[in-house]
Amino acid sequence: MSERNFKQLIEARWAEGKFVCVGLDSELGKIPASVHQKAAGRISDAVVAFNRAIVDATKDIVCAYKPNGAFYEALGTSGINALLETILYIHKVAPDVPVILDAKRADIGNTNDGYVKAAFDFLQADAITVHPYLGAEALQPFLARGDKGIIVLCRTSNPGAGEFQDLTVFGQGPLYRVVAWRVASKWNKNGNCALVVGATYPDELHEVRGLVGDMPILIPGIGAQGGDLEKTVRAGKNSRGRGMIINSSRGIIFASSGEDFAEAARRETLKLHEAIRWCLAAS
Secondary structure (H helix, E strand, O other): OOOOOHHHHHHHHHHOOOOEEEEEOOOHHHOOHHHHHHHOOOHHHHHHHHHHHHHHHHOOOOOEEEEEHHHHHOOOHHHHHHHHHHHHHHHHHOOOOOEEEEEEEOOOHHHHHHHHHHHHHHOOOOEEEEOOOOHHHHHHHHHOOOOOEEEEEEEOOOOOOHHHHOOEEOOOEEHHHHHHHHHHHHHOOOOOEEEEEOOOOHHHHHHHHHHHOOOOEEEOOOOOOOOOHHHHHHHHOOOOOOOEEEEEOHHHHOOOOOOOHHHHHHHHHHHHHHHHHHHHHHO
């Protein structure tokens, strides 16, 4: 096990009143032209420079960073290198801020061994998102890493989420509730599990919070996806007024396409941070 422990890191950020997770969905085509010019066409340099500027501007306000692996994998070797450099940079300049790799992994057990080594040992992420569909047996390589956060998809923020997640399981209610209950009661033996529940479904978020107690919940859907922050905080906070990792990606990192992109990212992060604090005080 590494010296870094996701649960301890995130709890410490919550204790400081920090709940904003900045999603580093650093799509190459949306990175400002000024960054590309300085990178002189080097893809990895452009992505890393952009991410570093965002991190430098926001690291004192956030509870976590969440790079989405898809935007890096799409760039091939350069993208993977940029992802690794980004995570290592966060560990260097913001060592108390956990990094969540949004990779949504799931496979049979021996394949998951490879995913675990890639995410935690090579990329050095502190947590990862995973699918529950193959069950706890297949996910054991992830669940066994007690120092890492294993964040299980439960009720996602996309419009079509209900196609499967709302299906009724005989005698147990909708599938997302079954997932939430099982993760909390059966899978969380190492105390390292969390769930993904979208801000676009505050009623379901309230239900899940009631099922899982004080477990961490990663909440995407604020910002560009239109989630209601006040309803999200009211539904998502735990018994201690914590437990929320509230993610915003595009609304922060692409708040400006000009040379002031980092300043704009800080402004939007601070705005969300203050809004969460207000919602907590009012709820």
